[in-house]
Amino acid sequence: MACFFRRSIAEKLGRTLQQSEDAFIPALSAVPVFKKQQSADFKLSISTLRVSGILPSSGDIQLQTENLANQLKLDSLVEEISAGSGVINFKVNRKLLVQKMLEPFGEESEKFGLNSELFNTLNRGTTLVEYSSPNIAKKFHAGHLRSTVIGNFIANLKQSLGHSVIRMNYLGDWGMQFGMLGAGFGQFGCREKLKQNPLQHLFEVYVQVNKEAEHNEDLKQAARDFFRQLEQHESEAVSLWKQFREITVDEYQHVYKRLGVNFDVYSGESFHQDQAQEVVQQLQSRGLLKTSERGTGVVDLSPAGDMSSVCTVLRSDGTTLYITRDLAAAIDRQEKYHFDEMIYVTDKSQANHFHQLFQILPALGHSWADRCQHVPFGLVRGMKTRSGEVVFLEDVLDEARARMLHNMSQSKTTKELENPEDTAEKVGISALIVQDFKGPLQSDYTFDWDRMLQAQGDTGVFLQYSHARLCSLIRRNEGAQAAIFDPSLLLEQTSVTILQHLLRYDEVLYQSAQDLQPKHLVNFLLKLCHLIASAHRELPVKGSSEDVAQARLRLFSGACSVLANGMRILGITPVDKM
Template sequence: MATKKLREIVAKQVSMAIGLTEEQILPLINFSQLMLNKRCGGELSVSVKSLNHIQNPGQVLSDSELIKYAGKVAAKITHPGKYIENIAIDSTHISFKIKPSRFVEYVLGEINSAGQQYGIPRSNEPKKKVIIEYSSPNIAKPFHAGHLRSTVIGQFLTNLHKLLGHQVTSINYLGDWGTQFGILAAGLKKQNQTVFSTRSLFDVYVAANSEAEVNAQFKIKAREIFRKMEDGDEEILSLWREIRDQSVSDYSHTYKRLGIKFDEYSGESKYRQSAQDLTNQLKETNILQKAINGTDIIDLSPDGSMSKFVTLARSDGTSLYITRDLAAAIERFKRYEFDNMYYVVDKSQADHFSGLFQTLSKIGHDWSDRCHHLSFGRVLGMSTRKGNVVFLEDIIEEAKLHMLQNMRASKNTKKFESEVDEEHVAETLGVSAIIVQDFKFKLTSDYRFEWDRALQDNGNTGVFLQYTHARLSSICRKSGVSLNLDADTNLLLEEEAIQLVHHLALFEGAIQTAYTEKEACRIVNYLFKLCRLISIAYKVLRVEGTPTDLAEARLLLFNHSQDILSTGMKVLGLKPLNKM
């Protein structure tokens, strides 16, 4: 935990005042969240309600009684020591203001010692085996903007779990099997099309799907094709392999632009045989029942009334998406023995995953409670000049062009440096803007994407994070001062420096909260405030042209700020820029 010694000092003071052990009090001590305009050094606080609960179990106090209780506790701390400047109380917290010089010394000293590990929560609990499935586009369809959230959220969760030391396997589970391919193949055959790209395949699929809705014979033909696929028809499978390879190649290009990497590419096709085997096994155990319409179903109702059930096979015997999902989950547990598996899929699929997890439990897999649906809302208003069908490649290209225009228009303002690879910087900024705009909101919220707001360099945006990181890099590069880890931090007495140091001390809390809640916005909001504090400090804490000892202390502060900003950005899936 950041500034462990300071927390132990406060715990000792409270322990002596009320007779509880330091071990009981230590978990209750946290850093206070400071307002930007609040003049204060480092501040730690103890929850009054939690403290009273431990000392007086079962006792419930009103706000006025809590204030009296807090006052009695504070009054007993008659010798706060050389580190605590003063003590304040209200109905929620007892707050301990640490003397600024001591506080700065401790925090920057801990960052020096921890290096790249600073802010990473430490736990004695064993590390977990985690599976994260995300992105999962359907082959023969371009990477749609609808897949954006699954992709960036899944990568964030992967990065966060790996940062905390867990053993993570990230899986891209392609939709590469099912009736939709039969519809596409029927459309290709009707148009006699043998040469195609992913975008042309999308056009064929849209037309074929429309025809399947009004033409019963066409729909029957599509189902026959899928039936042949499941039976191993080589002509159909050859076409399927060609389309799958083309799709994966196109997706890989988009993933590279987004900075996304997977440990494993998989797909529904991998489980077509095991899904059939599973269905056969369940028939033998009488768990699977035949419905009136000829489909194979499992009753999930608690009273056997069939009020809730899942269908595992159509009347013609072909498998369904959920059947292949069941087979995939079972195979993954056998292979990885995971502690948790997360499906990062939009909230419209809640019923599907509820049925999946209940079915796993129904057929005897007691590890089903390790499977979780991490749902999210929709992106609204994410369109380009190219039309209403929104492809992610177009979105990235649009963002890149916006940033190129901004960079070229700002050449004379010193906002952007002249000696940079404009194409690379513009694309990195555009991708950062897209990701951070997504992460500003709670995952389950729908949100409206706004181009102008996302691409600003002076608001709460990905561009602002990148600009601040590049500015810090520029300070370290151009100041003419060498980084000295033993710099005299007692010289950092300005309020702007103390505010910034205090926020650095909150980094571990932001990481821990993001992990507990599975919410990227916790880190994003932390980084936004960090960048605002850096901007304020930058105007006051000059490095260049300052006496060496003071310049070294300020440079050390900015260097540590850059390291923490960089760590946070990388967890989000951004590539920090050193020049722009």
């Protein structure tokens, strides 16, 4: 495994420079591979050693590089050492590389790469991730899909690295929209339609009442009255609200199940309406609450204290706002879960909201606010189904499954499947996820059905196809698999390149844990699939002698294992036939 080699090279450096070996771990990284090109396995960054004070930060860096390279001795582990431009390259013994990298796949293959010393610096405490967070009665659209899959990836990643993770869905289940819905349901609602297609019907009522209220002052007033009744816990209003909420959560859970997403806690703004009033009192007692000219309650966030930048926390009629409830929610979560970090996953238009939230919390005396983080993402353009504009996520999932089913029926390589719909669903969802994850999360992107569902090219379909092909190879050769294999039979450049690529797996997970971007893992897995495609051609199992077949199967099952583990962290369910 990578950590065995990294540790051994760090020990060698520690002995030469009389330093602790741990000091060299951050400066050592696996060399990215390029097809067919022989390269070293690890490189040591001299500038990192200068920054950390191990080497003098002045003087010619190239001279330092060459001097250190000359001091290092070869041994049974490292067979080549060379000075590059500001880096020292290490090539490890090929047979040892094969043996150590493929050893773990005998027993705990799902743990591969997760026990790396790179993760020792991570603060493995309790991580609360708030994601998805749709609004009840409004459409569950592309933005909620992004929040759902990104949040799920972050929660999976943190969990795989040993954090205790709380997955939270914070529903938009309070606020003026409920005044509108409550008032509107009385006029436009139908109990029968609500039973048949709850989300669709609530959405239709919501659209209709908003349209009507544009030129109907009485309806606007009725909406305000209904919301005030809710805030005052009047039983009729609360009963209708509860019904809407329960119906909606049930419907959402069905969609989440299809996506393979689950939550530990369904929370919502409604849970914090009373605590929001307490927050207002705390702001008042600390002298932070001011009254604006319009009679609203505001907090002054301007550096000069001149009210040039304020955050509104109270309407003029005394009802609370989204930010007031978010302040109450954050305080409540810290008291309840004692989290070590809290991550909010929402689109980038909410960046200012979180900026204000993270400013007001410390002003209220909550020093843990610096452990809260907002992960923003860009917008999706052009997400349409055949029937028109997307309103509900369910429609997108249905369309992905239908298109994938059609593509599979046209393909010559499609296997006879017990449940083609289920396979099409899983592959369609992986296509959605990989399209979303390939670039930086903050970027907007244009949704493209055809490109997303291609079997060739860097898509989720290609990941699934590569995995299914490996599973098929392993199934066909079940009798040939053995507990022991001869590493000297895997010294061709094709197999060495795959193993060199696998050396980077823990670094890729570490990088993803640092910036919470899934693109590192996606690109790593796509590259692995391209290398596997070459190996299928160049390292046949069928027709090889028994010991060669055993060794190659060990390589292919190792690659299959890492591919499946990585896909699961991304939130993709690997299929073993397609």
